[in-house]
Amino acid sequence: xxxxxxxxxxxxxxxxxxxxxxxxxxxxxxxxxxxxxxxxxxxxxxxxxxxxxxxxxxxxxxxxxxxxxxxxxxxxxxxxxxxxxxxxxxxxxxxxxxxxxxxxxxxxxxxxxxxxxxxxxxxxxxxxxxxxxxxxxxxxxxxxxxxxxxxxxxxxxxxxxxxxxxxxxxxxxxxxxxxxxxxxxxxxxxxxxxxxxxxxxxxxxxxxxxxxxxxxxxxxxxxxxxxxxxxxxxxxxxxxxxxxxxxxxxxxxxxxxxxxxxxxxxxxxxxxxx
Amino acid sequence: xxxxxxxxxxxxxxxxxxxxxxxxxxxxxxxxxxxxxxxxxxxxxxxxxxxxxxxxxxxxxxxxxxxxxxxxxxxxxxxxxxxxxxxxxxxxxxxxxxxxxxxxxxxxxxxxxxxxxxxxxxxxxxxxxxxxxxxxxxxxxxxxxxxxxxxxxxxxxxxxxxxxxxxxxxxxxxxxxxxxxxxxxxxxxxxxxxxxxxxxxxxxxxxxxxxxxxxxxxxxxxxxxxxxxxxxxxxxxxxxxxxxxxxxxxxxxxxxxxxxxxxxxxxxxxxxxx
Amino acid sequence: xxxxxxxxxxxxxxxxxxxxxxxxxxxxxxxxxxxxxxxxxxxxxxxxxxxxxxxxxxxxxxxxxxxxxxxxxxxxxxxxxxxxxxxxxxxxxxxxxxxxxxxxxxxxxxxxxxxxxxxxxxxxxxxxxxxxxxxxxxxxxxxxxxxxxxxxxxxxxxxxxxxxxxxxxxxxxxxxxxxxxxxxxxxxxxxxxxxxxxxxxxxxxxxxxxxxxxxxxxxxxxxxxxxxxxxxxxxxxxxxxxxxxxxxxxxxxxxxxxxxxxxxxxxxxxxxxx
Numbered sequence: 001x002x003x004x005x006x007x008x009x010x011x012x013x014x015x016x017x018x019x020x021x022x023x024x025x026x027x028x029x030x031x032x033x034x035x036x037x038x039x040x041x042x043x044x045x046x047x048x049x050x051x052x053x054x055x056x057x058x059x060x061x062x063x064x065x066x067x068x069x070x071x072x073x074x075x076x077x078x079x080x081x082x083x084x085x086x087x088x089x090x091x092x093x094x095x096x097x098x099x100x101x102x103x104x105x106x107x108x109x110x111x112x113x114x115x116x117x118x119x120x121x122x123x124x125x126x127x128x129x130x131x132x133x134x135x136x137x138x139x140x141x142x143x144x145x146x147x148x149x150x151x152x153x154x155x156x157x158x159x160x161x162x163x164x165x166x167x168x169x170x171x172x173x174x175x176x177x178x179x180x181x182x183x184x185x186x187x188x189x190x191x192x193x194x195x196x197x198x199x200x201x202x203x204x205x206x207x208x209x210x211x212x213x214x215x216x217x218x219x220x221x222x223x224x225x226x227x228x229x230x231x232x233x234x235x236x237x238x239x240x241x242x243x244x245x246x247x248x249x250x251x252x253x254x255x256x257x258x259x260x261x262x263x264x265x266x267x268x269x270x271x272x273x274x
Numbered sequence: 275x276x277x278x279x280x281x282x283x284x285x286x287x288x289x290x291x292x293x294x295x296x297x298x299x300x301x302x303x304x305x306x307x308x309x310x311x312x313x314x315x316x317x318x319x320x321x322x323x324x325x326x327x328x329x330x331x332x333x334x335x336x337x338x339x340x341x342x343x344x345x346x347x348x349x350x351x352x353x354x355x356x357x358x359x360x361x362x363x364x365x366x367x368x369x370x371x372x373x374x375x376x377x378x379x380x381x382x383x384x385x386x387x388x389x390x391x392x393x394x395x396x397x398x399x400x401x402x403x404x405x406x407x408x409x410x411x412x413x414x415x416x417x418x419x420x421x422x423x424x425x426x427x428x429x430x431x432x433x434x435x436x437x438x439x440x441x442x443x444x445x446x447x448x449x450x451x452x453x454x455x456x457x458x459x460x461x462x463x464x465x466x467x468x469x470x471x472x473x474x475x476x477x478x479x480x481x482x483x484x485x486x487x488x489x490x491x492x493x494x495x496x497x498x499x500x501x502x503x504x505x506x507x508x509x510x511x512x513x514x515x516x517x518x519x520x521x522x523x524x525x526x527x528x529x530x531x532x533x534x535x536x537x538x539x540x541x542x543x544x545x546x547x548x
Numbered sequence: 549x550x551x552x553x554x555x556x557x558x559x560x561x562x563x564x565x566x567x568x569x570x571x572x573x574x575x576x577x578x579x580x581x582x583x584x585x586x587x588x589x590x591x592x593x594x595x596x597x598x599x600x601x602x603x604x605x606x607x608x609x610x611x612x613x614x615x616x617x618x619x620x621x622x623x624x625x626x627x628x629x630x631x632x633x634x635x636x637x638x639x640x641x642x643x644x645x646x647x648x649x650x651x652x653x654x655x656x657x658x659x660x661x662x663x664x665x666x667x668x669x670x671x672x673x674x675x676x677x678x679x680x681x682x683x684x685x686x687x688x689x690x691x692x693x694x695x696x697x698x699x700x701x702x703x704x705x706x707x708x709x710x711x712x713x714x715x716x717x718x719x720x721x722x723x724x725x726x727x728x729x730x731x732x733x734x735x736x737x738x739x740x741x742x743x744x745x746x747x748x749x750x751x752x753x754x755x756x757x758x759x760x761x762x763x764x765x766x767x768x769x770x771x772x773x774x775x776x777x778x779x780x781x782x783x784x785x786x787x788x789x790x791x792x793x794x795x796x797x798x799x800x801x802x803x804x805x806x807x808x809x810x811x812x813x814x815x816x817x818x819x820x821x822x
Contacts (some may be wrong), residue, residue: 046645093314367588
């Protein structure tokens with residue numbers, strides 16, 4: 001199901017405007033290039049609307065938020081909405097502080113997002129206006145497991161309906177849903193949690209995939225998640241065979257994305273629909 | 275002496291709030307994960323006290339300081355003090371500009387630090403209110419050598435006494451001291467100076483070790499320094515055998531930290547007490 | 549022609565003050581160390597003039613510009629001019645938004661640059677006050693090819709004359725010129741375009757080379773470009789033989805810079821003068 005989605009990215013080289021945190025921004029830029037897109041980072045209120053206008057998609061990530069960035073996100077988001085560009089929200093750490101939570105609510109209120117991607121804790125914060133977040137990782141008690149899977153799929157569909165967006169809940173098992181349909185994805189490797197920024201990279205790749213496939217937003221989001229997951233699996237094998245560690249693993253993940261073929265992606269994806 | 279200290283970090287996964295420079299922040303995040311901790315970066319005045327409250331330790335690094343960050347450091351530092359969280363100061367480039375020096379003095383005046391870590395030039399600035407700093411490297415004339423070692427140990431103990439903190443003076447030979455006791459550490463490799471950020475990584479790892487070992491702050495700081503040093507030695511061997519260069523070396527250092535065992539750390543540490 | 553230029557950098561370890569974007573800043577720091585220089589990043593208006601004063605060269609890169617950074621660039625630039633330090637401008641994305649274009653014009657008006665380095669689209673923006681920029685890559689229609697080479701050399705010399713600076717136009721073929729003389733450089737590899745920041749790294753290395761060779765600015769700039777290009781070629785061979793991808797390639801480029809000898813640089817340079 002991914003061949004055309006993948007090839008559209010390679011052929012169109014979608015330019016993705018990222019307003020993102022300074023922790024993982026370099027990985028985000030490099031993963032976009034590796035995936036077949038092109039990055040442009042710009043966060044000054046004076047230029048974000050202009051920059052968004054020359055791009056194909058917008059990626060908003062609140063990882064190291066500040067008040068100026070919120071203003072810029074609103075300006076860029078409104079412009080992207082006006083131009084019907086896909087807009088992705090990665091509400092990193094929503095729930096960890098009132099500042100992040102309120103900024104997230106304000107963004108959701110003023111901007112129509114195409115995809116909202118977060119861990120279960122962040123997504124619960126979005127849903128309920130409450131919740132706890134331990135750093136940027138999901139609360140263990142809130143992890144998506146086989147037992148809680150069915151309920152989480154229902155939750156994802158409801159959240160998608162309420163926000164009129166594709167919802168991606170990431171964790172050991174990933175769930176992607178719109179109001180009608182959900183995918184369950186079992187790619188990736190636990191070691192990815194030892195690398196800072198795999199989540200931020202994923203949001204950016206989702207933006208590239210949606211930018212190049214605007215008519216298939218749910219499938220494009222699922223393809224991006226499978227791409228990250230399959231690459232994480234291949235990179236893990238290389239890490240082990242090289243007796244390497246987590247920093248090399250980080251590089252290998254991006255390497256595998258840059259080397260990916262439609263066939264490897266298709267063959268490696270562990271995806272089912274509900 | 276490091277086994278329990280090491281295991282406490284692995285088992286507790288201390289969450290470290292970092293307000294740090296944007297040059298090496300990604301390495302800081304990844305080294306914390308590699309060492310067994312967890313990073314959260316947040317520097318907006320609106321949220322730093324909230325973020326610190328959910329963490330175990332606070333790491334303040336003035337590498338790319340600005341006036342807003344100073345304000346945030348003060349807010350976070352006061353909150354960490356109120357909650358008795360360990361607080362680490364890395365006064366990068368103190369002495370290089372009046373702005374950095376004055377910010378350092380203000381931080382020292384208003385916040386009780388648990389550990390202060392810097393090169394000899396930065397530490398002299400802290401001590402005397404004067405001093406020169408060539409970039410972020412110690413002045414050669416101020417290097418800690420076998421000849422100046424005894425005097426530097428005395429200096430470290432005095433500085434520790436005056437600031438009621440553990441003092442870590444890093445260089446070819448590292449010295450860690452509280453008012454009563456000092457360790458001399460001869461791990462690491464000169465090649466580490468060709469990698470940007472090894473000092474910033476170290477401060478963050480010290481914060482993680484102090485967070486997980488709040489009753490043994492001197493030993494926890496020494497353990498973190500040995501961890502960085504032993505990893506730097508192992509990574510150097512791998513760099514040479516791969517005919518690699520300084521960028522791979524950077525990755526290998528973090529790799530070795532992620533692969534470290536208590537036994538390797540214990541066996542590799544070159545530490546003596548004075 | 550490069551032996552002395554190369555050795556001057558190794559022996560003098562030029563300290564380069566960088567006010568640069570947060571996307572590629574870590575690579576910029578590490579490439580400066582790899583090339584034999586030393587980085588210091590500082591962008592607060594309160595300290596930039598002080599920091600520049602203790603440095604050998606200044607590198608201004610507008611990749612993630614904001615209004616505070618423009619102010620800091622002006623303060624640092626004036627101080628560098630007053631001290632006769634080389635100042636390099638990398639007008640990343642000039643033409644992509646009025647904000648960047650106007651900031652570029654203002655910098656050019658108020659600061660005397662030693663070297664201006666950009667792709668053909670950015671350089672045309674500088675020349676004409678108009679132009680289009682697709683992200684940070686040159687417009688394909690504006691690419692420097694064998695057919696357009698002679699005209700571009702003329703353009704570079706005119707631009708150099710008008711700005712009283714060395715002008716470096718980068719692309720598949722690189723052109724470096726002052727008002728009288730131009731070099732054409734055919735090093736590098738197309739794969740370098742899949743790595744974020746090779747252009748930013750280059751500006752910083754140019755600043756280091758000009759800082760250590762202030763009497764030979766045109767040749768120093770050419771040497772820096774050849775250094776990046778030859779390293780990119782060697783790194784590409786290593787990437788292929790390791791079956792690696794673009795993230796490893798990024799590391800390998802910096803690795804090769806750190807391993808470079810004057811002989812390898814001299815032997816690998818594909819340079820001709822016009």
